[in-house]
Amino acid sequence: MNYQLEVSNVTKSYGDLKANDNVSLNIKDSSIHALLGENGAGKSTLVKIIYGSLMPDSGEMKWGGNSYSPKNPFEARENGIAMVFQHFSLFESLTVEENIILGLDGVGLNQNFTDEILKYSKQYGLDVNPQQVVGDLSVGARQRVEIIRCLLQNPKLLIMDEPTSVLTPQEVSDLFVTLKKLANDGCSILYISHKLEEVREICSEATILRGGQLVQSCVPQDHSQKELAEMMIGKKLTELARSKINIGSEIFSINNLSEKSDDLYGVDLENINLTIRQGSIVGIAGVAGNGQDELMELLIGEKSSSDGVLKFNDRDIGSLGSHERRQLSMFFIPEERLGHGAVPDMSLDENMLLSRPESSGMTSNGVIDWISVASYSEKVINEYNVQTPSSKMLAKSLSGGNLQKFMVGRELIRNPELLIVSQPTWGVDAGSANNIHQSLISLADAGSAILIISQDLDEILSLCEQIHVLSEGRLSDSVDMKNNGLEKISQLMVGGES
Amino acid sequence: MIKLIPRVENSKVMILLSPLLAMTLTALTALIIFIFILDDIKVSSVFFTLFVLPLTDSYLFPELLVKAAPLMIIGLGLSIGFRAGIWNIGAEGQYVIGGIAGGAVGLYFYNVEGFWLLPLMAIASILGGMFYASIAAFLRIRYQVNEILVTLMLTYVAVLFLSAMLQGPLRNPAGFNFPESRIFHDSAMLPIIWEGTRLHIGFIVAIILSFVAWFGIKKHMFGMQIKITGSAPRAAKFAGFNDNKTVLYSLLISGGLAGLAGFFEASGPAGQLTPGLPQFYGFTAIIVAFLARLHPIGILFSALLIALSYVGGEEVQIEYNLPSSITQIFQGMLLFYFLACDILIKYKVVLNKTKN
The missing domain is CATH 3.40.50.300 (P-loop containing nucleotide triphosphate hydrolases)
Structure with missing residues (x-):
C-alpha cells in the first residue's frame, strides 16, 4: 500500500x-x-x-x-x-x-x-x-x-x-x-x-x-x-422524533410583506406570505444572504412593519417592539450569538435580562430583582445542560455550543406560544446540536409553534413539517415533500421556479 | 520574552490594584521630573506640598472638597453617557449655561428672600444644562450628527454667551461697567456646611447623587439599557431598547448634572456670575469618569484625587514658583498610567519560557 x-x-x-x-x-x-x-x-x-x-x-x-x-x-x-x-x-x-x-x-x-x-x-x-x-x-x-x-x-x-x-x-x-x-x-x-x-x-x-x-x-x-x-x-445520541404532532389553529401570519432594505447591500423582501399553526415546526430554507437577516429583523421587531402585515393571534403586531412582542409570548433566538443574542462582555445573569417578560418577576417598574434573575439563569443552566462554572461567567467565555444552549434555554423556559429561531445550531458541536433539536421538538410537541430559518438543509428536513424556501427576498409556497421535494427545494434555493 | 495572555475572567484583585499602581507610577514619574528640574532639598518639600499638604492643611482640605464637588457631579453625568457610548465632551458648555440659568433666576429675584429661591435656581440650572445638551441629542437623532463635535463646539458658544450676558442684561448696574453680575444676596447663596470655609451643600448633594446613580446603574433597567447599548448595540435592539431614547436620556442626564454643577459654582465659591465661571471642570470630569472606570462610587474617589492635583498644583505654584501646567501634567500622567494599567485586568503577564 x-x-x-x-x-x-x-x-x-x-x-x-x-x-x-x-x-x-x-x-x-x-x-x-x-x-x-x-x-x-x-x-x-x-x-x-x-x-x-x-x-x-x-x-x-x-x-x-x-x-x-x-x-x-x-x-x-x-x-x-x-x-x-x-x-x-x-x-x-x-x-x-x-x-x-x-x-x-x-x-x-x-x-x-x-x-x-x-x-x-x-x-x-x-x-x-x-x-x-x-x-x-x-x-x-x-x-x-x-x-x-x-x-x-x-x-x-x-x-x-x-x-x-x-x-x-x-x-x-x-x-x-x-x-x-x-x-x-x-x-x-x-x-x-x-x-x-x-x-x-x-x-x-x-x-x-x-x-x-x-x-x-x-x-x-x-x-x-x-x-x-x-x-x-463520545456518547449516545437521542433519535429525533416528534412524539405527537397536533396541529392547532393559526397563530401567526405574514401577509404581503414587502420591505426595501436600508442597507445598500441588503436584500429587498418581496411579497412574503406565511402562515404558522400551533404545534407545527415551520422551516425556511435558503442560502445565506437571500433576505434572512432582513426578515429576522422584522420578525423580532427590531424594525417595525406596516399595518396588517404581521399578525399574532389575530392581533396586528407590526408596530410593536421586541419587548412588547415578548409580553404576548413571542420569543426569538437570533443567529449571531455574540453581540446580538447575547452581550459578550456581560455575565449570563445580565444576559438573562435581554429577554424579560414582565410576568417573570425579574423586574418590577424597572427595578431589577437580581436574586430572581440568578435563579432563572441557574434554571436555564441546569435544565439545558449549559457547561459553565457559574452564571456569573461572561457570555464570551462560553463555547459556541454552550452559549447557544443558554440562549435557547433563556427563551424556552418562558414556554413561548411562538418561537422564531435563526440558525439554531450554526457552529455548534454535534452533541449540543442534538440537545437543541430535542428541546425544540419537545416545545412543539407541547403545542407551541416554531419558525426555523436555517441554511442547514438537513436540520430543516429533520425537524420541519412545513418547508418554504427564501431566495432573493422571495418566499416560496410550502414545498410538497412527497413529490421530489428535495429536488424542488434545490431549484428554489438557486432562484428557480418550482 | 514577556507575553500578555487574556484572562478567562476579569481579575478582581487587579480592578482594585490597578488604580494604586497607576498612582504609584505617576508619583515615581513626578519624582524623576522633579529631580531633573529642582535641586535635592526642594524635591521632598515640593512632593509634600503637592500630595500631602492638601490633605492635612485646615485651609486646603476644605478647598479640595469644594473643587471635588463639581467634578463629582459632572463626572457622574458623563459616566452614564460614556457607558452607552454617547460621548458628551462639552459638559463645560452645559455647566456654563446651567450657571447662567441658575444665576439669572437668582438675579431676577434679587433681594427677594425665601427658602424656595435656591431650589428654583437649581431647577433652572438643570433645565438650562439639559436644554443645551438636547441640541446635540436632536442633531444626533435627527441628522446623525456626531455628538462629540456638537457638544465640544457648543462649549465655545456657551462661553461667549456668558460674556455677552455679563456685558448686557446680567451686568451689575453699579459695577463700573465690569463684565460681572451683582453679588448674589443671601437667599441665592448656597448654605455653608463647614463653618469658616467655602465648603457648601453641593458636596453633600454630590455624594447623594452618586448613590442614586449607583442604584440606577446596578439595580434599574435603565442602567442595563445604557450598558447594553454601549457594549453591543444590536443586542440592545434585540432587548427592545430604543437607541434614540438612550441617546436622548444620557445627554439630558449629563447636561442636567453639568448645569447643576455650574449653578453650585456660581452660588457657592463665586457668589456671582463672572467670566471666570468656566474652570475646565467639564473637561476634567472626563478624566474623573474614566479614572473611576465609570463607576458612580468610584467617581467620589477619583474626583478627590483630581481635586488634590488641582489644590496641590496651585500650592506649589505659589510656594515654589513652579508653572501652572504642573497640574495638567499630573492629570494627564494619571489617566495615561491608569489606562495602561487597566490592561492587567483583562490580561495577565507571563514570562514565556517555551519556544513557539
Whole structure:
C-alpha cells in the first residue's frame, strides 16, 4: 500500500491543553480521506501542522515516503499540498483571473492564465468565467475559483475545510463529481467535515478525532451515520422524533410583506406570505444572504412593519417592539450569538435580562430583582445542560455550543406560544446540536409553534413539517415533500421556479 | 520574552490594584521630573506640598472638597453617557449655561428672600444644562450628527454667551461697567456646611447623587439599557431598547448634572456670575469618569484625587514658583498610567519560557 502522506504520533500543546495528542493519520494515494471531529477536536491544529503553519511538539511526518517537516505554508505548497479554506481569501473587486494569479507563488499580474484556467475549468467541471469580477459570484462559484487556484499548483494533496457548509444541494453534488475526478487523476484529498452523510458518500477512509485524540481510522461505509456521530462526540445520541404532532389553529401570519432594505447591500423582501399553526415546526430554507437577516429583523421587531402585515393571534403586531412582542409570548433566538443574542462582555445573569417578560418577576417598574434573575439563569443552566462554572461567567467565555444552549434555554423556559429561531445550531458541536433539536421538538410537541430559518438543509428536513424556501427576498409556497421535494427545494434555493 | 495572555475572567484583585499602581507610577514619574528640574532639598518639600499638604492643611482640605464637588457631579453625568457610548465632551458648555440659568433666576429675584429661591435656581440650572445638551441629542437623532463635535463646539458658544450676558442684561448696574453680575444676596447663596470655609451643600448633594446613580446603574433597567447599548448595540435592539431614547436620556442626564454643577459654582465659591465661571471642570470630569472606570462610587474617589492635583498644583505654584501646567501634567500622567494599567485586568503577564 502506498501512502501519499503519513502522520505519526503528532503532539501539539498550547499550555496545558493538548490540541493534538499522539495523533496519526495516513492518506493513501488517489484517495478521498475524511477528517471528522467536533469543534475543538483538534482538526484545525492537525491540518495546520500538515500545511506548515504550525510546528508539532513531537511526532513525524512522511510525504511520498520521505521525511517531511514544513516550516511554513510556502514549503508545503512547494511539496504539492494545497488548501481551500472555509473562509475564502478572495478580493471582491478583482476578476477571477487576477485573484487566481495573486494566489500563486512567484507569478506576476502581467502573465496570462486564461487558457489554463479554462483548461481546468473544463477538465473538472469547475464552471467559472476568468474575466468576471469575484464580487458578483455566488458562494459556490467562489469556491470553484479557490479550487482552480489550488489546481494550478499541481497538488498531490488538496485539503478542503468544511467545503459544503455554504453550498446548495446542487452545488454539493457538482463539487463531489469534481473531487472524485481529482482523486482519480492522482490528487489525494483530505476532506474535513462534520457532515456524516457526505463523508459516507465520497470518502474511502475516515479518521475521527475527539478532544485532541485519535478515536479511530475506519472505512465510513462500514458504519452507520449514527455510529460515526457517536464516535465523534463520545456518547449516545437521542433519535429525533416528534412524539405527537397536533396541529392547532393559526397563530401567526405574514401577509404581503414587502420591505426595501436600508442597507445598500441588503436584500429587498418581496411579497412574503406565511402562515404558522400551533404545534407545527415551520422551516425556511435558503442560502445565506437571500433576505434572512432582513426578515429576522422584522420578525423580532427590531424594525417595525406596516399595518396588517404581521399578525399574532389575530392581533396586528407590526408596530410593536421586541419587548412588547415578548409580553404576548413571542420569543426569538437570533443567529449571531455574540453581540446580538447575547452581550459578550456581560455575565449570563445580565444576559438573562435581554429577554424579560414582565410576568417573570425579574423586574418590577424597572427595578431589577437580581436574586430572581440568578435563579432563572441557574434554571436555564441546569435544565439545558449549559457547561459553565457559574452564571456569573461572561457570555464570551462560553463555547459556541454552550452559549447557544443558554440562549435557547433563556427563551424556552418562558414556554413561548411562538418561537422564531435563526440558525439554531450554526457552529455548534454535534452533541449540543442534538440537545437543541430535542428541546425544540419537545416545545412543539407541547403545542407551541416554531419558525426555523436555517441554511442547514438537513436540520430543516429533520425537524420541519412545513418547508418554504427564501431566495432573493422571495418566499416560496410550502414545498410538497412527497413529490421530489428535495429536488424542488434545490431549484428554489438557486432562484428557480418550482 | 514577556507575553500578555487574556484572562478567562476579569481579575478582581487587579480592578482594585490597578488604580494604586497607576498612582504609584505617576508619583515615581513626578519624582524623576522633579529631580531633573529642582535641586535635592526642594524635591521632598515640593512632593509634600503637592500630595500631602492638601490633605492635612485646615485651609486646603476644605478647598479640595469644594473643587471635588463639581467634578463629582459632572463626572457622574458623563459616566452614564460614556457607558452607552454617547460621548458628551462639552459638559463645560452645559455647566456654563446651567450657571447662567441658575444665576439669572437668582438675579431676577434679587433681594427677594425665601427658602424656595435656591431650589428654583437649581431647577433652572438643570433645565438650562439639559436644554443645551438636547441640541446635540436632536442633531444626533435627527441628522446623525456626531455628538462629540456638537457638544465640544457648543462649549465655545456657551462661553461667549456668558460674556455677552455679563456685558448686557446680567451686568451689575453699579459695577463700573465690569463684565460681572451683582453679588448674589443671601437667599441665592448656597448654605455653608463647614463653618469658616467655602465648603457648601453641593458636596453633600454630590455624594447623594452618586448613590442614586449607583442604584440606577446596578439595580434599574435603565442602567442595563445604557450598558447594553454601549457594549453591543444590536443586542440592545434585540432587548427592545430604543437607541434614540438612550441617546436622548444620557445627554439630558449629563447636561442636567453639568448645569447643576455650574449653578453650585456660581452660588457657592463665586457668589456671582463672572467670566471666570468656566474652570475646565467639564473637561476634567472626563478624566474623573474614566479614572473611576465609570463607576458612580468610584467617581467620589477619583474626583478627590483630581481635586488634590488641582489644590496641590496651585500650592506649589505659589510656594515654589513652579508653572501652572504642573497640574495638567499630573492629570494627564494619571489617566495615561491608569489606562495602561487597566490592561492587567483583562490580561495577565507571563514570562514565556517555551519556544513557539
